[in-house]
Structure formats: C-alpha cells, structure tokens
Amino acid sequence: MNEAIFDIVLATSAVLLVAAAIAAGLRIVRGPAAADRVIALDMLSLLGVAAAGLAALVADSVAFVDIALGVALVGFLATVAFAGYIAHGNIPASRPDAAAERRP
C-alpha cells in the first residue's frame, strides 16, 4: 500500500520536473537576449539538482545526493562565467539590428 503511494509520488514529481524542464528549454530557444538564455540555463541546473535528488530515491542509492551537490556547483560556476562574458565580453545582448534609442 505504502509502496504504491510512494511510487506514485515519485512518478508525479518526475513528471512535474520534466514539465518544468520543457518550460525552461522553451525559454532557452526563444531568447530573446543572451541573458535570458543564461537565466533559463540556471533554472535548468536547479532542475538538475532536484532530478538528482529524485534519482537517489528511485535508484535507492544515496550517492546521487553528492551528484546534486556537484550539479549545483557547476551550475553556479556556469552562471557566473556567462555573466562575466555578457558584462565584459563581446557577446551581443540580442540581434544587432534591433538596437534603438533609449526609452526616457
């Protein structure tokens, strides 16, 4: 009885996380600015942390919690590196033909 309920909980969580990953992936595809894509990538890495935690329960292996920690570390470093590139590098924020004068 309990096992069946917990299986349903795990499956529901996995479905919700996949739906969230699809939404974040759509934002990566749509853009429009490079910063939008980076923040969607950050969201994907957070979803990866949650998915690694879920995998620890599905596979019944505690080692996946360490992987969650590692994914969190890599996602943080990736976001910081991309932020440095966007602020100081030569990545155009969006299509160059979309530039216009500034709003007051």
Place this chain on the structure above:
Amino acid sequence: MSQWIGAVLLLGGSIVCLFAAIGVLRLPDFFMRMHAATKAGVAGAGLVLLGVAAFDGSTATWIKAMLAVFFLLVTTPVAGHLIGRAGYVSGVPLWRGTSEDALDGVLPRTNIIDETPDDAPDHLGTTRAP
C-alpha cells in the same frame, strides 16, 4: 511518518520548481524571469532535497542534503545578482510597464535593445500610458 513528510516535501518542491519554470517562460522581461528562476527555483530544489533526506532518514543523507541546500542558498543569490547586473549593463530592455529605473545613471548601459514584443503578452493588463 518521516516518509510521509518526505513525500509532501517532494511533491511541494516539484510544484514550486514547475512554478519557477513557468515564471521563466511567461514573465514579460528579463529581470522578472531572473527573479522567478533564482527565488522559486532555489525553494523548489531545496524542498526536493529536504524531501529526499526525510525519505531516506539516515544521518549522512541529512548532512549531505543540508549541505547542498546551504550551498544553493549561498550561491544562487550571488549568481542572480551577477547575471542581473550583466543583463542591465548589456542593455536588456525593461518591461514597458516599469515605472522607475532605480539604476538609471548608476550603472552604464550599452547598446540598449529596442523593446520587441516578446512572446509573453501583456497578460498583467496594467500597461501605463506614457
């Protein structure tokens, strides 16, 4: 008992993660998307990790999960601040309903992008007349 708490935390965390991703997809400008991804995303992932620890129940898992949650709580605000600043400096447009730009004149902005009508419609319905 602790397994039921873990189940509730898992489901709650997954739902908050889904809300965060929907916010990233639907909110109308970059800064609101950053707000959704950093705050709600950390809450969702942290709740899932706590749910895993409550499910498993061993001390080692609790320590590792709390370490991961602490790490997320420390690093994600830093990452959100950096990417928000980088987006502002690189000229990501503000939403047209924005009433005040507190960073105007504080941070330099280069090659401001025209505010293109994104896929996100004005669903908040509060567009201000100029």
